[in-house]
Amino acid sequence: xxxxxxxxxxxxxxxxxxxxxxxxxxxxxxxxxxxxxxxxxxxxxxxxxxxxxxxxxxxxxxxxxxxxxxxxxxxxxxxxxxxxxxxxxxxxxxxxxxxxxxxxxxxxxxxxxxxxxxxxxxxxxxxxxxxxxxxxxxxxxxxxxxxxxxxxxxxxxxxxxxxxxxxxxxxxxxxxxxxxxxxxxxxxxxxxxxxxxxxxxxxxxxxxxxxxxxxxxxxxxxxxxxxxxxxxxxxxxxxxxxxxxxxxxxxxxxxxxxxxxxxxxxxxxxxxxxxxxxxxxxxxxxxxxxxxxxxxxxxxxxxxxxxxxxxxxxxxxxxxx
Numbered sequence: 365x366x367x368x369x370x371x372x373x374x375x376x377x378x379x380x381x382x383x384x385x386x387x388x389x390x391x392x393x394x395x396x397x398x399x400x401x402x403x404x405x406x407x408x409x410x411x412x413x414x415x416x417x418x419x420x421x422x423x424x425x426x427x428x429x430x431x432x433x434x435x436x437x438x439x440x441x442x443x444x445x446x447x448x449x450x451x452x453x454x455x456x457x458x459x460x461x462x463x464x465x466x467x468x469x470x471x472x473x474x475x476x477x478x479x480x481x482x483x484x485x486x487x488x489x490x491x492x493x494x495x496x497x498x499x500x501x502x503x504x505x506x507x508x509x510x511x512x513x514x515x516x517x518x519x520x521x522x523x524x525x526x527x528x529x530x531x532x533x534x535x536x537x538x539x540x541x542x543x544x545x546x547x548x549x550x551x552x553x554x555x556x557x558x559x560x561x562x563x564x565x566x567x568x569x570x571x572x573x574x575x576x577x578x579x580x581x582x583x584x585x586x587x588x589x590x591x592x593x594x595x596x597x598x599x600x601x602x603x604x605x606x607x608x609x610x611x612x613x614x615x616x617x618x619x620x621x622x623x624x625x626x627x628x629x630x631x632x633x634x635x636x637x638x639x640x641x642x643x644x645x646x647x648x649x650x651x652x653x654x655x656x657x658x659x660x661x662x663x664x665x666x667x668x669x670x671x672x673x674x675x676x677x678x679x680x681x682x683x684x685x
Contacts, residue, residue, distance in 0.1 A: 393426045393640050396447030396455040398462040400433045400440060401589045406611060407458075407625070414629035418637055426640070435560065435589065437461040437533065444469035454639055456632065457500075459585035460485045461533050467498060474498070474645040476636050478628060480505030480583040482650055484537035491650045499635060499648045501628050505534065505583040506541040508608070508656075512621050513542060513580050515658070516606040517549050518676055519619065519665070523577035527603070528555045529567060529594065531584035538582050553580075561590055568597045579605040581612075583622070591615065604668055613659035614684055618668065623653035657681040 399408065408430075412422075420426045429450060431443040444465035447455055454474045457463040463477045464487070477500030482488045484506060488498050517523065530539060539555060546553055554574050556567035571579065579598055581587055587594065588609060595616045598605040606619040613620035635648050658676075661684040665672050677683070 392424070393454075394450060394452045395420075395426055395428050395636065395640075396450065396452040396466075397428055397430045398440065398444055398447060398455055398457045398466055399430065400435065400437050400459050400462050400585060402432055402434055405589065407585075407588070410625050411456075411458075411629050411633075414626070414633040415636075418630060418633040420633060420637060420640075433462075435586075440465035441468060448473060454636060456636060459533070460487060460535070463487050463498065463500075467496075471497065474639055476500050476632055476639065478632050479503070479585075480534050481537055485535040488650055491652065497645050499645055499650050501631050501635075501651050501653070503583065503623050503628060503653055506538045508622055509538045509580065509582050510541045510545050512606045512608075512619075513545065513551075513553075514549065515619060515621055515676070516578050516580055516604065517551060519670060519672060520578045520604050523604075524551055525574060525576050526551050526553050527567075527571040527574070527576035527579045528553050529558050529579060529581045529587060530555050531582065531586045532557055532559060533586065534582065534584050542580075558584075558587060558590070560586075561593060564590065564593055564597060568601055568603075571603070572601055576603060579603050581605055581607045583608045588612070591617070599664075599667070602668060604670060610657050610659040610682065613661045613664075613682075616661065616664055618661055618664045618670075620657075620659045622656060624655045624657060627653050627655050659684065 422428050429447060431447060433439040433443060440461050448470035454476055455466040456476045457466040458478050460479050463479055466475045475498040477487060477498050479485060480503055482502035542553060556570055558567055581594060591612045604618050607617045608622040609625060610620050631651055638648055639645060658680050659682045660672060660680045663684060
């Protein structure tokens with residue numbers, strides 16, 4: 365057995381045993397998972413792995429009830445109410461619309477939330493000791509969206525018109541942060557709202573008319589779910605684009621810069637484990653990532669006729685060739 369595999373198994377046993385001791389009469393905890401998108405997604409595969417790695421074993425010490433909105437966020441309130449009706453011990457909610465739906469469905473059930481800016485989106489009051497029933501991970505969206513704009517400018521230094529794909533459900537704070545650095549970078553930005561897949565054709569058509577020279581795809585669960593279509597349209601229009609997660613660059617996007625999915629999802633799973641073992645939600649502070657990866661797809665850069673600066677190559681954590 366490899367060392368990493370041994371460590372994961374050992375950690376799983378520790379968490380599993382602790383949870384078993386905490387359960388009255390060996391009760392299996394009921395936990396809801398509220399997801400705006402679909403079951404067949406690499407994000408959900410990684411979340412399931414995070415639960416297992418941290419000792420939350422479905423069918424043994426936890427019974428997970430997954431609810432998916434299949435991209436239609438108007439379904440989330442009903443799905444949240446359904447989970448509340450099951451009297452689950454906690455709800456794990458992904459993205460601002462799902463978190464709001466869980467909060468509105470029940471004021472008594474703890475919510476483990478994963479979103480781009482929990483404070484900026486008005487989902488928690490602060491990152492310290494929580495005053496409500498929600499904690500989780502907030503992934504520094506505003507700061508990282510700005511950093512991604514800087515990185516994009518470094519690979520297309522002559523660009524002065526940069527399009528921005530924005531999901532309004534993430535709030536306006538990312539846009540405020542971007543506007544503060546445009547003059548410093550010498551660029552104008554055009555913001556295009558994307559609320560559903562059908563908005564992408566309109567957004568890219570508008571950017572073409574505006575003569576955009578690159579695209580900053582802002583942090584958003586929706587935009588991540590639409591990454592395949594965005595990569596395809598950016599390639600069609602020959603627009604260099606930067607994304608949030610490394611998986612998108614690996615799938616054909618030009619650049620990505622952001623936190624590690626593993627760190628965030630395993631962190632949420634550990635928070636859930638603490639909650640189920642009896643820690644009050646108010647004693648579990650909101651966490652933020654500490655690991656960030658820059659991924660550069662050299663194959664995509666070549667297809668776009670771009671020369672990646674040596675300074676960017678030196679900073680990259682991963683090069684896709």
